[in-house]
Amino acid sequence: MNAPANFSRETVSLAIEGMTCASCVGRVERALKAVPGVLDASVNLATESAEVRVAGPVVRADLIRAVESAGYAIATSTIELAIDGMTCASCVGRVERALRAVPGVTGATVNLASERATIKGSADAAALIAAVAEAGYDARPVDRGAAANAEAEAQKDGERRILSRDLALSAALTAPVFVLEMGSHVIPGMHHLIASTIGMGTIWLIQFVLTTLVLGFPGLRFYRKGIPALLRAAPDMNSLVAVGTLAAYVYSLVATFAPGLLPAGTVNVYYEAAAVIVTLILLGRMLEARAKGRTSEAIKRLVGLQAKTARVRRDGAVVEIEVVDVAPGDIIEMRPGERVPVDGEVIEGESWIDESMITGEPIPVAKASGASVTGGTVNQTGAFAFRATAVGGDTMLAQIIRMVEAAQGSKLPIQGLVDKITMWFVPAVMALAALTFGVWFVFGPDPALTFGLVNAVAVLIIACPCAMGLATPTSIMVGTGRGAELGVLFRKGDALQGLQDAKVVALDKTGTLTEGKPTLTDLVLADGFDRAGVLSRVAAVEAKSEHPIARAIVEAAEAEGLSLPTLTGFDSVTGFGVTAEVDDIRIEIGADRFMARLGHDVSRFAQTAARLADEGKSPLYAAIGGHLAAIIAVADPIKETTPDAIRALHALGLKVAMITGDNRRTAEAIGRSLGIDEIVAEVLPDGKVAAIKRLKALGAVAFVGDGINDAPALAEADVGLAIGTGTDVAIEAADVVLMSGSLKGVPTAIALSRATMRNIRQNLFWAFAYNAALIPVAAGVLWPVAGILLSPVFAAGAMALSSVFVLGNALRLRGFKPSMA
Incomplete structure (x- = not known):
């Protein structure tokens, strides 16, 4: 799909791979300048990019082909678009096909639950947005950051408010239509009372006016989306609703204003069916929108963890600034109870910090000079200062949000089968509705036309590709979000x-x-020696070595507050051990073979050595002043x-x-x-x-x-x-x-993976079983054996509840608790 991406005297930027020298630059520039409409091209080897000035409409794909024909490649990138107007799995398939048809696109996935598309390749955003528009939907680039997230959330809240308003209006207009029509069938004497007072003709006119208002205002959304999609031979969920309600409405119009056109015995009105269908589907969409909002609450909570301001040292004073203005290297002061604004390293003071939002662990972590702190965590008790090391999109919290969003927007292999089925689902339902009408019209009892119309409308309305489209992505969104909360x-x-x-x-x-860090685990003393004296002398000797085991002994001495005595005459015996003089006392440290070589009897520690060996620890021995003093073990606990x-x-x-x-x-x-x-x-x-x-x-x-x-x-x-x-x-x-x-x-x-996949299978089973079971019922297969027909009104209610069931089931994952909690 070649959409003009650039217009008069614009500059187009391209990232180019494969250039190695000035000759490459020349070849790429010549190839680009040869494209009709290109005024000039400047290629930079260092940045591996090209700036192309164009006059008149130039298709970006032509520039890409020119670069590729010269033997180089355009660097691929990932673009995220927010897609508006999708209502079912069929919409997802159409948007994906439109995006993949854009030159330069190597892959595109669309998520119905998050209403986002992720596109990989070299195509620019303008061409992608144009392709989505041509498919009948609206797209815009996803802008990251707290302000953009707040704006997107405000827009969704606005859409939910409009939906709630339209639902309230539709329900208010539908209620009289439903009471007037259905009350006549249910309440004894009501039909006779209406006929003898107001008259059925007047009642039909009242229903006509109210139903017209329902379809023309709150229900208009279905026709604005559904009819164009039908005309493009790409029907979606809106098309099913539009055709079903219009069929009932138009038939009722003819019965009201031109009854002579209908066969005898078929003059009936179905205004209440059209109005109630619109109201129930709006109810389903509103519940669906609210549930969708809850599926992404994990992301909202993560975004909400980002601090808004920071207290930064500037020019000798502490000033409060927006967190977006914090720069790497800034010194930030923290008070108890404040949220850490960015990632950094503590340089002054000490405190305890609640890092549960990162790790899922509830126990606060001690922080002192040199310790790292993470943006979004909460300072508990102390005051400290830290140097910013990562800000903005480079913080750990920002990276976590990106990872969760990427996982939520991805497609599982299980989704492949669903996509193949849903691509043909809506056209198949429309064909089945037509077949239903034909069979009832030809073979059904009188009034055949009425039976055919009612059952065909029921087939159109009860089909629910929404549930199929939402079954997998909603579970993924909730499952990955819950995982993020658990670390x-x-x-x-x-x-x-x-x-x-x-x-x-x-x-x-x-x-x-x-x-991952060796520590002193065992220090067993011989008679006549004390721990502090042995450990301080041994640590003084080992301080001369960089070996991890030596470092562990030194750190153990430091942790116990021991001061290390002065060392003289250090000597290392390769493969055996080390010797040194400490306060004129000879210290010898090494393995058992070193002790045997020096004439020390290690048999007194035989039992301890056997235990250490069973624990996978390699013992060392220490001799002080010519006497065996201790057996030592260092291990990674x-x-x-x-x-x-x-x-x-x-x-x-x-x-x-x-x-x-x-x-x-x-x-x-x-x-x-x-x-x-x-x-x-x-x-x-x-x-x-x-x-x-x-x-x-x-x-x-x-x-x-x-x-x-x-x-x-x-x-x-x-x-x-x-x-x-x-x-x-x-x-x-x-x-x-x-x-x-x-x-x-x-x-x-x-356990979370198993729970999420179990949830997805439950959703898919429901979505497919629902359609497989109820579409034939709506078509009237139970009529010959049980005399049962499904009213379009009940079909609309069942369809609305189907999507809500899938979303509600997915939301159960929010309560997942780890077995080791």
Whole structure:
């Protein structure tokens, strides 16, 4: 679909890939200048971009083709559009087809629940918006930021208010029509009373006036959208309502003003059907709009966590400024109870901060100089100052919002079948309605015309592609939103579907099962020695080493407030240990073989050494002044939440594996203590990938890691889960991010995935079963066997409730609670 994207004397910007030298620049410039309508082209190698001045309408696709014909490529980008006017799954399919037909588009997905389209490729926004308009809908670029979100929310609130107003008007006009018509059939004597006083002719005229007002004002939206769509041979939900209500209305008009045109016995009016149908569908749409608003409440809450102002030090004073004006490097002062405005690093003071909005963990976290703080979290007790390190769209909260929005807008593989069916659903319903009318008209009892009309209208009205279109995206929106509240971020929507199929959860050890930082775990003393004296002397020696084990001993001494004595004569014996003089006392530290070499008997610690070995710890010995003083163990402690998380995974029926580069003895000891089913030890990063490939023989594999060396394994797994406190590389390679840094997020993510997919299947079953069961009933299949026909009024009510049921079922996910809560 070639829409003129640029007009007289405009400048078009293109991002170009593949240029390596000045010759490339020249080739691209010549190719662009050769396009008719191009006045000039300037290509910049450093920025890999081209600025093209054009005169007259130039199609952007022609410029792209020129660049590609020269052997280069246009860089792809992602554009988000807000789409107005979609009402059902058929609308989604039409908008997607229109967008994919735009030159330069490589992919387009449309979400009915969020009313947004995500387009990848090199097409510009103007061409995409024009394509959507040609398909019969309105589109506008999605503007990010708090102000834009507030404006979008205000617009939706305005639309809901208009819908409520139209519903109230429609209900007020419909009520008399319904009472006059249906009351005559239900209330004994009412028909005779009306006929003998006002007269049926007058009653029909009153119904005509009121119904005309209903269709012409609150119901006009269905005709404005539905009739043009029908004329484009692309009928949608509005088309079904428009054709159904117009059929009932026009038939009633003929019966009222030209009854002689109808066969004898068929002169009836169906004004109440047309009016009630419009009112009930407006009711359904209003309930649907309210429920849709609740599906995105997680995003609204996240946006609401963004602070509006910040107290910043400027020119020797503290001034309060808008948070959008905060720049990296600014010093921001915090008082108790205030919300942290941006990400930063504490430089003064200390406090406790509630980080539950990021991690899902309710316990406040201590912050002191050097600690990082996150925008949106709440300062609890103390006052402190911090330096801004990330502002605006670079803050963690902004990134979380983008991740959640991306996941909510994605399509799961399960949606593919739904899309194929719904593309043909509305035309099939219209054909079935026509067939229903024909069969009743030819084979039905008298008055055949009346029976044919009523049943055809019922078929048109009861069909509900809305429920089909909303079944998947609403569950995704609520499920991913609830996950964000629990500290589980689905970076990719299809991870929701993939995670439910996981049979094996493979875990990295360091930083995932363990704290990722060696600490002193055991210091067992020989008789005659005290802890402070031994630890301070040993730490003084180890302070000369950069080994992680040495660092852990030094930190333990510092944590206990011990001062380190003066060290002299340090010597390292490769493969054995170290010796040094501390206050003229000889200190010797090393493995058992080093102690044996020095003539120290370690047998007195044999029982302790055996216990440490069983726990996967490698013991060190310390001798002071020629006497064996202590046995020491340093290990990476298991996170406090890890055992419960492993038990929760087993409770979910999953096999748990550990993949680590650590030595086998340590890995097996940890595995035994945690009840891990399979242990793969002493592997390099590529070995982790090979291990995951082997584990896939048992079923789908979810891998959990946190380090740079875990990135290949995260990418290889069916679903990769990154610990959010880990590296950016690991997080980028993962499908799911666990913000708390705790393994508790893994069973939560899997349980939430299963709950969401179960919810989607329930919605799809309802949507398809509803249509499969009630469309034949509306067509009259029960008439020959039970004498049952479905009134168009009841059909309208059932259709409205169908969408509301799907949305209400999806909203149940807001109450999801993790098993480890």
